[in-house]
Amino acid sequence: MNAATFPTRPSGIRIGPVSSGLVAALVLMTLLVLPCRALAHAALVATDPADGTVLVRSPAHFSLTFSEPVSPLVLTLVRPDGTRLALTSFRLNYRTVEVDNPETLKSGTHVLSWRVISEDGHPVGGSALFSVGAPSATPETGEAVDWSLRTAIWIGKLLLYAGLFLGVGGAFSLAWLAVHRRCGRRFVISALLCGLVAAPVSLGLQGLDALGAPL
Structure with a gap:
């Protein structure tokens, strides 16, 4: 049969599947980087x-018991006057973190602040209140969410996944599957560069988040 008998498709139709694939990939990456x-x-x-x-009276030690084994990152005691004391002497007993109290606490309300890494690798934190002698005004712990850091973390993850899915996957497709390799070469190179830049940046941002440090 003569090839001329087959109807030719307008070249514009090819944009539809490509655009749909890119949109689906971006939606997938967005879902992956959102907090689950x-x-x-x-x-x-x-x-x-x-x-x-x-x-x-002042306790000789503190303990924190979690639902699973953890690795402590930052343990802090906030005194009634708002000053902070780093608690660096601790022991791990399966799911319990036993912390030594290095000083005799004065009267008033104290805040035991903690930040640990769970088994899945995510940093989690919180605090607990207790008073010695009599309660006082609750000291400021400074645990407000740093939204600028959180935003930077998710942007970094999005760029990293773009490099992995669109860059690496696109390079594979161009090398092995695509007939016209030059069509998406610039897009693939851009995605790979985004991933290469985002990888070390994301690592640093995750370190800031783990330690509870500001951006």
Whole structure:
């Protein structure tokens, strides 16, 4: 049969599948970088002293028990006057972090602030209140969410996934599958460059997030 009998398709029709594929890939990457609440991060189960407890005297140690084993990153005690004391002496006992108290605490409300890494690699943090002698005004812990850092983290992840999915995947497609390799070469190179730049940047941002440090 003569090839001329087959109807020729307008070249513009090819844009539809390509555009649809790019949109689907971007949607997939956006879903991947969004925080997933379904993931089971470590949760605080109990503290000693218990949250809200009023003690007669200064405790010799503290303990934090989680729903799974964790690795402590930053342990801090906030005194009633707002000054902070780094707690660097601790022991891991399966799901419990036992922390030594290096000083005799004065009267008032204290905040035990913690930041740990759960088994899935995500940093989680929180705090517990307790008072010695009598309660006082709750000191400022400085645990407000740094939205600029969070935004930078998700942008970095999006660019990193763009390099992985669109750059690496696109390079494979151009090398092995595509008939006209030059069509998407610039797009693939751009995606690869985004991924290469985003990889070390994302690592640094994740480190800031793990330590609770500002951007």
